[in-house]
Amino acid sequence: MTIQTHAASVTTEIDVAAPLERAFAVFTTGIGTWWNPSHHLLDGEIAEMVFEPHVGGHIVDRYTDGRECPWSRVLVYDPPTRVVFSWDINLQWQLETDPARTSEVDVTFTPNGDDQTHVVLIHRHLDRHGDGWPGMRDAVSSGWSLARYAEVAGA
Amino acid sequence: MSANHSTILAALADPTRRAVYERVAQSPVAVVELARDLPVSRPAVSQHLKVLKDAGLVRDEPVGTRRIYTLDPAGLVAIRAYFEQFWSGSLAAFAAAAEQPSKEEA
Numbered sequence: 001m002t003i004q005t006h007a008a009s010v011t012t013e014i015d016v017a018a019p020l021e022r023a024f025a026v027f028t029t030g031i032g033t034w035w036n037p038s039h040h041l042l043d044g045e046i047a048e049m050v051f052e053p054h055v056g057g058h059i060v061d062r063y064t065d066g067r068e069c070p071w072s073r074v075l076v077y078d079p080p081t082r083v084v085f086s087w088d089i090n091l092q093w094q095l096e097t098d099p100a101r102t103s104e105v106d107v108t109f110t111p112n113g114d115d116q117t118h119v120v121l122i123h124r125h126l127d128r129h130g131d132g133w134p135g136m137r138d139a140v141s142s143g144w145s146l147a148r149y150a151e152v153a154g155a
Numbered sequence: 156m157s158a159n160h161s162t163i164l165a166a167l168a169d170p171t172r173r174a175v176y177e178r179v180a181q182s183p184v185a186v187v188e189l190a191r192d193l194p195v196s197r198p199a200v201s202q203h204l205k206v207l208k209d210a211g212l213v214r215d216e217p218v219g220t221r222r223i224y225t226l227d228p229a230g231l232v233a234i235r236a237y238f239e240q241f242w243s244g245s246l247a248a249f250a251a252a253a254e255q256p257s258k259e260e261a
Contacts, residue, residue, distance in 0.1 A: 010235050012242040018253040026253040034252035036245060117253075121246060123238050 166210035
């Protein structure tokens with residue numbers, strides 16, 4: 001896995017030992033099988049994550065008590081090679097309803113032989129989140145980011 | 156300012172340095188005030204600030220005879236570091252799920 005950094009985006013790449021179609025399906029409609037269960041916006045237990053596989057669809061967290069949290073809009077859906085979805089989450093891990101203050105995640109899948117897939121994920125327009133620093137500053141004050149740093153640093 | 160991921164993580168790995176960073180995050184502050192507020196000597200505070208500055212997390216500017224430390228206004232350094240960590244962990248989990256035999260094959 002390699003990581004690159006540009007001004008307002010993050011690029012992460014990984015090789016997956018799975019065929020192209022499977023890699024795409026697991027990433028999209030199978031998102032609930034790998035998404036970190038601690039990364040949800042509302043308190044409560046997740047019943048399922050739903051990826052609506054079409055442009056204009058949403059990625060929705062469904063909770064066991066019936067609540068739903070649609071935290072992403074599907075912007076591009078080109079199976080099995082590309083998916084782009086919005087990141088409608090602010091820096092305090094709350095739903096962001098103003099599209100001008102959301103970022104987007106662009107994922108491309110490239111076959112590498114029959115049984116391997118190269119996946120490139122670009123999370124761009126990070127500067128749209130809360131005018132950069134003020135939002136992050138609140139997040140830092142609440143312990144949101146430092147707790148994450150500490151997890152990594154202490155691992 | 157092009158601090159990389161590991162530089163930022165290393166800068167924040169030390170609990171005392173994290174405390175210094177959190178104090179700077181609250182409001183602009185001088186070394187002498189940090190040394191007063193935290194159980195750290197003034198030279199140690201200065202050393203921690205240097206590491207944070209090199210990582211692009213804080214910046215300083217002279218005000219009279221003192222240097223005042225503030226969070227780096229670019230700010231994106233920390234946001235990027237967060238998402239680098241977030242996605243590298245998430246993609247590793249994704250790869251593990253994709254590499255599991257599918258139900259049809261099992």
